[in-house]
Amino acid sequence: MNKSLTYENWTEERQVKALSHNSDYLDVLKWAYQEYGDEIIYSCSFGAEGIVLMDLIHKVNKGAKIIFLDTGLHFSETYELIAKVRKRYPSLNISLIKPQMNLQQQEKWYGDELWKTNPNLCCHMRKVVPLREALSEKKAWISGLRKEQSPARSHIQFINKDEKFKKIKICPLIHWTWEDVMTYLHRNELPYNPLHDKGYPSIGCTACTLPAAVNEDFRSGRWAGFSKTECGLHQN
Ligand code: SF4
Secondary structure, three states: OOOOOOOOOOOHHHHHHHOOOOOOHHHHHHHHHHHHHHHEEEEOOOOHHHHHHHHHHHHHOOOOEEEEEOOOOEOHHHHHHHHHHHHHOOOOEEEEEOOOOOHHHHHHHHOOOHHHHOHHHHHHHHHHHHHHHHHOOOOEEEOOOOHHHOHHHOOOOOEEEEOOOOEEEEOOOOOOOHHHHHHHHHHOOOOOOHHHHHOOOOOOEHHHEOOOOOOOOOOOOEOOOOOOOOOOOOOO
16 A cells, blocks of 8 residues: 555644654655655756756656646747756656647637736646646655745745645755855756846746846746736645
């Protein structure tokens, strides 16, 4: 009988017991792949921390399944980065997940530039629903969230009960700072999105991403003009 920790059998006690008190990011990843095997995927945004996590995952599981939520609206630099990463880690199983509705269909049904009138609906259709489908047969997923990124993310743990998708969400990099991330990238000569060097600490779709001051709010350049700060993947 498979006794892995799942959304359904979650208890605080089981969660606390899963890792030792001194566990670090690599211990978390090793535990996650041991616990879930093929029933876990990494949803990578291809941001700076996403590349760090990709490299760490490659050390632990060379054939790991990784997805990118391809809204069809990302920067060309992001797509170029994905091509470089695929070349660097040919053994990793990286897939681009697309929404059911293409942009022309979305425009027809919901009007031109939905991200300007209803970004929550746009994110829901282009990110949340595709991730839900990708997770449907899985027990857990991995995310590169860091506590430092925003007040809303400051409470994340290594292992989380994800009420949104009814899965276990593993976040190995919660204690990493932006400086840690960039140091790791440079030290290991890893490719990363050149927009990070142009004032974009957080990179999403072109229409919803502006530069932000790194030392103020990492996500202040996302959905400028709206109170929205999250695409909905990490909100219960
Ligand atoms: S980030 Fe903007 S363009 Fe991308 S899915 Fe969300 S609202 Fe739509």
